[in-house]
Amino acid sequence: MRRIISILMENEPGALSRVIGLFSQRGYNIETLTVAPTEDQTLSRLTLTTIGDDRTIERITKHLNKLIEVVKLVDLTEGAHIERELMLIKVKATGAQRAEVKRSVDIFRGQIVDVTSTVYTVQLAGASDKLDAFIGAIGETQVLEVVRSGVSGIARGEKVLSI
């Protein structure tokens, strides 16, 4: 099962490599990874998605918690949450395709952020499956380049991950 694990950790050199090292060392997969400092500059928020059964996820979270620099973590998929991923995608936009792409962008509530006579650069945010669906709608042959940020997530309601 796909899980979103969100980690609050010390914003120190080497901390990120410890998290990543743990996954490779113990044979777990990372599907996506995103990390940046929080409003408190001494802390970083790292979100990763991984796939595993309950037992594997339990092991992953226990081992992550053992890392000295990890302050707190939460498995967002355990409760209601919001997940977002940002995609920048360059698509061919010539002839009849040009209008078709534009329509798809509107339907998916994306934005065209750059234009040439043959190419649209589209910005799209949403859950990962929405981004997948957009690529499907455009058709892979039309896609020139894709950049995805990886998943960020936050719990719904009043629950917060903070110290």
Place this chain on the structure above:
Amino acid sequence: MEKLSGAEMIVRALQDEGVEYLFGYPGGAVLHIYDAIFQQDKVHHILVRHEQAATHAADGYARATGKPGVVLVTSGPGATNAVTGIATAYMDSIPMVVISGQVRSDWIGDDAFQETDMVGISRPIVKHSFMVRDQSEIPEMMRKAFHIATTGRPGPVLIDIPKDKTAPNVKVPYEYPKKVKMRSYTPVTRGHAGQIRKAVEELLKARRPVIYAGGGVISGEASDLLTTLARKLGYPVTNTLMGLGCYPATDKQFVGMLGMHGTYEANMVMHNSDLILAVGARFDDRATNDTSKYCPGATIVHIDVDPATISKNVRADVPIVGPVQQVLEDMITMLDEHGGQPDQKALARWWEEINGWREVHGLRYEVNKDGPMKPQQVVQALYKATKGDAYVTSDVGQHQMFAAQYYHFDKPRRWINSGGLGTMGFGLPAAMGVQLAFPDAMVACVTGEGSIQMNIQELSTCLQYNLPVKIVNINNQALGMVRQWQDMQYGGRHSHSYMDSLPDFVRLAESYGHVGIRVDHIEDLDAAMEKAFSLKDRLVFLDVYVDPSEHVYPMHIADGAMRDMWLSKTERT
């Protein structure tokens, strides 16, 4: 405030931590630190002959005393040589602080002479690591390193320090922090009372109980409490390889070591139990055999300070995360308050069954009167000569298992071996650390001709510091455990498990300035042991030639349950 250089701060911090011995080897990147060591006399530096030995010696010191072992090595090869010893300590949860030199900070990343990314290399085998970026960080970093290494589940911590951060001309204020505050590191200090209560109920309900105790009982200083609890309940106790000595081996409730080479009765007790109280043990693959067939009728209560250990290999029914000492204390109190007793009738029947297994007794070997000596006899002779009161270090292989089976440890911290990593070459340097900690104690290194040659150079260190270790070299002229597996699983094809050209160990020991004694016949064994231990201030190298064809039994049958064992070359369960 007093101002010190980075190098002086490191040495001063070691003094402030009460460090007696520092095991190390100098080199370019740590010369400033060595100069600071020279100018004081509180921390005694022990010069080894190879950095791996420095880590094992510090490790042996730590296992015997409970205090952290401290190591100093230079950058590059000095640091990489220490890797095996750090990994050994990590696998067995041994508190250790390793200070490694690094090239000057403005050269890092330039492939400078003797540069290696030690923080990177050591990442998977340390509890934590630090890189010094500024001199002023050193006091706090040192304090944190010792704190992390010794609290919670102990383990090695590395401090990598670039040479320019130790320069004698840059002095900054030094004050050693009294307390450590780390928001991201708060090891659990109490087990959950509700869980402990539940465990007590399970314990009293049990009809076929067993206490399975591991190295965590020793590192958690809970041997006395475990013994009290076990005697109160009257339940059988088994130990892991790492736990030997945490419960007195000569006690009638002790059923021996369990696992791959555990006793028949210990493995049978485990398999047939209805309740396992696991204390500071981690259900290692060498202790469980196939986990899918593991102890089918047992409810498992698991006490461990490390939450990641609980339900890692075998799911616990009653998990208790907490320091073993406090949890056992509470458990005993609750047991007393509860006032209940185990079902004495059921327990008597259980012991009857256990005693039946004991009669089958897996710990036995055949002696051929005119044939070669058996390795087991050598361990038994050592036990006799030392009256069971020695510190015994070992290397890895058959001799290690024979020592674990036949030397009966009644006290914790007496059996010192590389259980998790299985590091050949561990025994002699570890014995040095033990002997330094306890200069008047009997310290024996049970080894084999394969393992001893992995750190034989330390005979030189032993002479320099007058360490009268007794080396018991169980010489079967083969890598015995490899050979045993080749006999059992590879049609007896002894691929590269024979030592083709052995040195004359007696003359080798003599050339290092020690005493060497060769023993070929069983009649000479006791006298040789007596002589070795009567030479109180000399290192004695006993080179004992034994039967190369002997196997270690019992032995778990691979992919079987706890009860599936070979009992000899021809009999199995």
